[in-house]
Amino acid sequence: MNVKPIQTIAIIGSGNLASHLCSAFMHAQRRVHTVVSRNPIAGRLLATRAGADYVAKVEDCPISVDLIVLAVSDSAIESVVRRLPENQALVVHISGSTDIDAVDKFEHHGVFYPLQSFTKDKEVNFFEVPFLIEGASEEDEARLSDLGKAISTKVFKASSDDRRYLHVAAVFASNFSNVLYGIAKNILESNTQLPFELLYPLIKETAVKIKDLPPHKAQTGPASRGDKAVMERQLELLKHHREWIQIYHLLSDQITKQKNA
Amino acid sequence: MNVKPIQTIAIIGSGNLASHLCSAFMHAQRRVHTVVSRNPIAGRLLATRAGADYVAKVEDCPISVDLIVLAVSDSAIESVVRRLPENQALVVHISGSTDIDAVDKFEHHGVFYPLQSFTKDKEVNFFEVPFLIEGASEEDEARLSDLGKAISTKVFKASSDDRRYLHVAAVFASNFSNVLYGIAKNILESNTQLPFELLYPLIKETAVKIKDLPPHKAQTGPASRGDKAVMERQLELLKHHREWIQIYHLLSDQITKQKNA
Numbered sequence: 001m002n003v004k005p006i007q008t009i010a011i012i013g014s015g016n017l018a019s020h021l022c023s024a025f026m027h028a029q030r031r032v033h034t035v036v037s038r039n040p041i042a043g044r045l046l047a048t049r050a051g052a053d054y055v056a057k058v059e060d061c062p063i064s065v066d067l068i069v070l071a072v073s074d075s076a077i078e079s080v081v082r083r084l085p086e087n088q089a090l091v092v093h094i095s096g097s098t099d100i101d102a103v104d105k106f107e108h109h110g111v112f113y114p115l116q117s118f119t120k121d122k123e124v125n126f127f128e129v130p131f132l133i134e135g136a137s138e139e140d141e142a143r144l145s146d147l148g149k150a151i152s153t154k155v156f157k158a159s160s161d162d163r164r165y166l167h168v169a170a171v172f173a174s175n176f177s178n179v180l181y182g183i184a185k186n187i188l189e190s191n192t193q194l195p196f197e198l199l200y201p202l203i204k205e206t207a208v209k210i211k212d213l214p215p216h217k218a219q220t221g222p223a224s225r226g227d228k229a230v231m232e233r234q235l236e237l238l239k240h241h242r243e244w245i246q247i248y249h250l251l252s253d254q255i256t257k258q259k260n261a
Numbered sequence: 262m263n264v265k266p267i268q269t270i271a272i273i274g275s276g277n278l279a280s281h282l283c284s285a286f287m288h289a290q291r292r293v294h295t296v297v298s299r300n301p302i303a304g305r306l307l308a309t310r311a312g313a314d315y316v317a318k319v320e321d322c323p324i325s326v327d328l329i330v331l332a333v334s335d336s337a338i339e340s341v342v343r344r345l346p347e348n349q350a351l352v353v354h355i356s357g358s359t360d361i362d363a364v365d366k367f368e369h370h371g372v373f374y375p376l377q378s379f380t381k382d383k384e385v386n387f388f389e390v391p392f393l394i395e396g397a398s399e400e401d402e403a404r405l406s407d408l409g410k411a412i413s414t415k416v417f418k419a420s421s422d423d424r425r426y427l428h429v430a431a432v433f434a435s436n437f438s439n440v441l442y443g444i445a446k447n448i449l450e451s452n453t454q455l456p457f458e459l460l461y462p463l464i465k466e467t468a469v470k471i472k473d474l475p476p477h478k479a480q481t482g483p484a485s486r487g488d489k490a491v492m493e494r495q496l497e498l499l500k501h502h503r504e505w506i507q508i509y510h511l512l513s514d515q516i517t518k519q520k521n522a
Contacts (some may be wrong), residue, residue: 250504
């Protein structure tokens with residue numbers, strides 16, 4: 001299909017993700033035309049960085065652009081959609097857990113979801129970030145795919161349903177892993193003089209090993225070996241932390257189940 | 262201190278860790294003199310690879326070597342110690358969760374614990390693997406430290422108590438993260454056509470990000486944002502998996518606590 005490329009973009013939002021996407025669009029030689037944000041400090045800062053205009057109100061978002069990106073929190077999508085005038089631009093949200101229907105007020109609409117954990121002040125290499133796209137029409141989807149490929153080597157089509165499951169999978173794989181790192185740090189710092197850095201190589205090795213071995217085959221440790229004696233000694237060390245003990249039991253059970261599946 | 266370097270080594274055991282350590286010793290130009298294993302196939306194979314002798318019985322372990330490494334499961338340490346003749350070699354175990362006392366039958370003894378998750382058929386770069394060492398005497402400790410530094414850039418002294426806490430921290434940071442990767446894979450494969458590979462960049466980014474930001478600051482996701490609406494929608498997707506729901510609740514609570522700590 002011969003698709004009309006996306007050249008000019010308005011971004012609604014000035015948070016983490018808006019800021020990271022803005023950089024990505026600029027790297028891909030697209031023009032960020034306007035940043036829309038009710039936060040004048042972050043909004044103006046981002047606009048300045050992008051060489052873009054700044055407007056405060058969604059109602060004032062320019063509609064002559066090719067693409068309008070709703071880079072706002074999931075809970076704000078509905079109200080932004082309500083306030084954004086009807087238009088002929090392609091309007092997308094970037095949320096993992098929101099249906100494409102949320103933007104179906106607009107003739108051309110879709111989803112442009114980057115699967116990555118974006119943290120303020122931490123550069124992201126978008127080249128490796130998978131983009132999950134969904135378009136209202138074949139043409140909308142092709143245009144988003146085209147834009148995605150200008151940013152990343154990993155562009156996938158995914159239905160709203162697929163994306164929802166992907167998002168919950170990502171919560172387990174990323175948000176929940178990260179909180180376990182935090183518990184590990186807490187255990188070390190409360191009980192030893194050893195630095196948390198000691199665990200970096202192990203954490204990294206565990207994360208990259210799954211490229212070579214599926215998690216259930218890569219699994220190691222006392223629960224995987226069925227080593228009850230070590231497990232009991234470890235639970236004893238956690239005795240003042242009821243919730244950590246619950247987590248220890250639940251995740252050890254999962255290890256056993258994955259092994260026997 | 263002027264320490265007598267460890268040149269010749271006997272390894273008791275022929276499993277994963279024995280095999281990885283054997284390679285590491287050889288890279289460090291130490292001579293693996295004998296492999297002791299009641300498993301003749303694995304034992305002979307490892308001995309051949311290392312250019313070492315093979316003996317089946319712990320009672321027949323040569324005691325003229327500089328170092329005897331008990332590379333056996335935690336539960337086997339006691340019986341190996343019982344059967345190993347008294348000797349003047351330095352005798353070490355390599356277990357994270359076993360006290361140094363387990364080998365105190367021998368005049369020179371200690372612990373040589375590599376903090377890494379070793380998987381069969383997966384090469385390990387020991388250079389980055391932290392070694393936690395403990396010696397019965399200053400001399401024993403210095404000799405182990407010397408050997409550790411020939412293998413790795415990261416050698417730390419740690420008491421048996423420190424090591425035990427480190428080991429349980431490692432279970433949270435590594436074994437439990439890995440089982441979450443397995444749950445994520447399961448969620449994707451049971452509900453979508455999307456490949457698990459989609460999550461690799463996110464998983465890796467989460468694992469390496471903690472070098473720049475402590476976990477509680479790197480935390481993202483619905484629980485971190487307090488986004489109850491998304492959390493409820495995600496729990497609905499997990500409704501046929503009671504244990505995953507429990508894990509979701511427990512780890513989301515931990516995210517909230519770490520944020521507010």
